[in-house]
Amino acid sequence: MSLPASATAPAPFRDLPSLVAEHARQRPQATALVVGAQRLSYAALDALADRVAAGLQRDGLQPGERVAVCATSSPAYVAVFLGTLRAGGAVAPLAPSSTADQLVGMAVDADARRFFLDAGVAEALAAAGVAVPADLPVTRLEALDTWLPPEGTQPTPVAIDPAWPFNLIYSSGTTGTPKGIVQSHGMRWGHILRAAMSGYAPDCVTLIATPLYSNTTLVSVIPTLAWGGCVILMPKFDALAYLQTAERERVTHTMLVPVQYQRLMARPEFDSFDLGSYRMKFCTSAPFHADLKADVLKRWPGGLTEYYGMTEGGGTCMLQAHLHPTKLHTVGQPADGHDIRLIDEQGRVVAKGEAGEVVGRSPAMMTGYHKQPAKTAEAEWYDGDGNRFIRTGDIGRFDADGFLVLFDRRKDMVISGGFNIYPSDLEAVLRQHPAVADCAVVGVPSAEWGETPVAYVVRRDGASASEEDIRGWMNSQVGKTQRLSGLRFTDELPRSAIGKVLKRELREAWR
Structure with a gap:
């Protein structure tokens, strides 16, 4: 595999589908995906993604066009995601917890050419009396085989451009249409490179208990597959089942939100589990209180890294809590290659030590909000040299050591x-x-x-x-x-x- 040994080393762009195909050629029997009792090798996942890509091309999907998916985590979901990318398309992963009107509205807003969903979502739409538009073909994931072309079918090769959209992740919303955040292949490549610092490798095992429509999930699933590791997906989080799986499968990496850490650490039997295989644990998406970080560091082997950033991308701060135990009240320092600044209400950079709105720039930035140029412009800030930054709406201050302390969220999210x-x-x-x-x-x-x-x-x-x-x-x-x-x-x-x-x-x- 030709990925660099360092997240800061220069490397030519590689797309995720080609990396998965490379692992399938070099290590065909290595386990790529585990969901419950189902285990898929890289060879099997790659072949299934090929059939999905070929089916989409057969049905007329063109590079850059979108495919919507709404379902709980499953091997079919991952194969549809990879297959869409391999055909040159972009994925719009939608939240099953959305209302029926929201789901259909987002699929339509994405200009989806096909809508993949599972039985639970189909039943929810039917119960609400909401129909998918007649010109949007629907495929049920549990009946995927009836839609797929025959085994062994190969798609027409597509040379993926790093500027092409990788996915549209929709923000929450109940009025009008939620914003579709367009993330490019180049942005995801940046995430893959950054993951090298955290021990992702062909022997890593990543346990995920958050849904696949969440960027929180994708920033761990994508690097694991890119580096040739094994992804274990839990369709629903359960603290005891998580600990049992972690011990049995010798898990090395995980991404959890703070409330999941809280529930895990509160289990009375937590300390009885052998979690010594962990290399790195990650946290993002919500405030991670200092006392909870300290408890994780004390009782759970392996490193602990907190990410502060947005689905829209821009600047990311990283707190390597195991290296900076006196900085647990912060969200860390800007990641390598990330430019984080603080601005006032007039858009001017604040003086050192003062508080301001957090804006960031990095190789990992959204292209924009899908079909919403005005909203995209509102989310952007440009410095005096014309460099584009993404506004977070959060208020923070850098301490004397360059660690970011957050105060409040201007958007009241x-x-x-x-x-x-x-x-x-x-x-x-x-x-x-x-x-x-x-x-x-x-x-x-x-x-x-x-x-x-x-x-x-x-x-x-x-x-x-x-x-x-x-x-x-x-x-x-x-x-x-x-x-x-x-x-x-x-x-x-x-x-x-x-x-x-x-x-x-x-x-x-x-x-």
Whole structure:
């Protein structure tokens, strides 16, 4: 294999499908994928991806066109993902927890040429009475064999350009169409190179318990397959089953969100498991509290790296907690080759030691939001030399050693169980209820999810709906991850002199 030994070493671009094919030629019987009792070798995964690619080409898929997938983790899902890339297409992985209208809306927004889904998603669409447009062909993953061309079928080779889209990952949203974040093959190649620093190699075993539509998952699955390791996917996270699998399979790498670490460390039998095979553990997607990091470092063998960044890409900070145990209150330092700066409200770089909005630039940056140039422009900042940065909306400050300390999220995004929830989207839905005159949604601490969204509502004069009436209606309108865990009535919302709702006061008042 021709990948470099260092994440900073120059290397010609390689695409993921060709790397998987190379492993299939060199180590055909090596295990590539494990899902439950199913185990696929690199030869089997590569052959299945070939058939998917050939089937898509047979049906007219052209390079750069999209394929939507919505399902729980399975070998068929991974094969469809790889096969789409091999045909030159891009994948739009959609969240099964979305509402039926959201799912179809995202597939349509992606201009998908085919929609792969599983039985659970099909049943949810049918129960909601939402139909997929007639001009969007649907393939059920459990019946994939009936759609695939015969075994041994080879696709027409496609030379993948690093600028081509690799995937569209959709942000959360309940009004209009969520933003499709376009990530290129070149961006994913950057992730593959960076993974070299963390011990990814042909003998690595990566255990994943987050869904395949999440960028959190893909930043570990993609490098593992690129380096020829084994990916173990858990369709649903269970702390005890995770520990049993980790010990049995001699897992070396994992990516978990903070609430998963919390649940694992709380298991009374945690210390009885042999986890000595671990080389590196990763965490991202939500605030990772210092005391929890310290507990992981103390009781779980192997290194611990926290990533701070966005699905949109831009700058990433890395905290190698095992090397910097006195910096657990930070999210680390900018990764190699990543330029992180702090700017004020006027877009000027702040003075050293001052707080500002975090913006970042790196080889791993989104192309933009799909079909939303105005939203793309809002997410960008350019320095005096015309270099493009991605705005995070987060407020932070660098300490004297160059470690980033985060203070608040300007966008007031709620991160629940590792998933991003935008309060403005939920507020727009709440305001549709006839009893709601005004409202605000904030995130509050949750032992189960890390954070959870709650709402304050000002009732219209004469309205008789109860708090539970409105919350029940609201939760029937949104996806599972967006449901409110609480709702309280208030006479008025606290506001600043310019009319901005003071959400910090609302969060504090919930306690």
